[in-house]
Amino acid sequence: MKQEKIRLLFVCMGNICRSPSAEAVMKKMVEDKRLDDRIEIDSAGIIGYHAGERADSRMRAHASRRGYRLESLSRPVVTDDFYNFDMIIGMDDQNISDLKRKAPDWESVEKIHKMTDFSRNKTYDHVPDPYYGGDAGFELVLDLLEDACEGLLEYILSEKK
Template identity: 40%
Template sequence: MAASDTKSVLFVCLGNICRSPIAEAVFRKMASDAGVADKWRIDSAATSTYEIGNPPDFRGQACMKKHGVPMRHVARQVTREDFTSFDYILCMDESNLSDLKRKAKSVKNTKATVELLGKFDPQKQLIINDPYYGSDQDFEKVYEQCVRCCKAFLEVNS
């Protein structure tokens, strides 16, 4: 398959240990289940440097395990190259969006469409709140939002 036939998506949140690795894992499983995983490059990253090198939050991992969604990720920060190599950069809240748009201004030839993942939510919940200081139920809510948004995003891009 030619590289031009491949689409790419980068999911982004503040630390890359809660929301964005959940979205990445959910989307990767959906693409795999739909038989289109080979047509996608899928990753996630952080706007901050807080958690670089760390695995996903244990509560997020437990939530994914409960739903049978494989999750393997090590936190990293968004790079300048991400703006030129990804088709889509989908983030979780207005703060992420602001940080990404500011970074994108310093990159020549950016090709990525930068927007909120929640834009795709059929229930119109635009913001996916950070569950870090919350409970297991908050991680479950993030998972449910990511399922809805990723399903709609995949449908639009199939």
């Protein structure tokens, strides 16, 4: 019997920094553990302002140095995402509020989680937006995402037993 894939959607404001990075970090972890046949990963933004664009060049550069490939193109969250994904993971409280407002029903609201809820090192309660900051902000985002993605993967594997 074929096991159904778990589908994850990472969400930030514009889908050019944090959520495509979360997507890339999680994809690499899943591939390294040979779980890509069990877990599907995507990302989207609350707003569609950057739709069709690649991730921010600074974010891509920092991620690349750590071995991550940010290949996705920005897209906005759409109603079908709430039906097509098992978990919808926002980067901060504003993303969570916006996702809950967009959710078409209560079942969809229950799919919404905050990225840092899966962090093992509880140093931040959100993944800060690095867009208007310097290099340290992009590195912090990657540090937080690596930690939280490990925790998320542990959570998924423990739930699927």
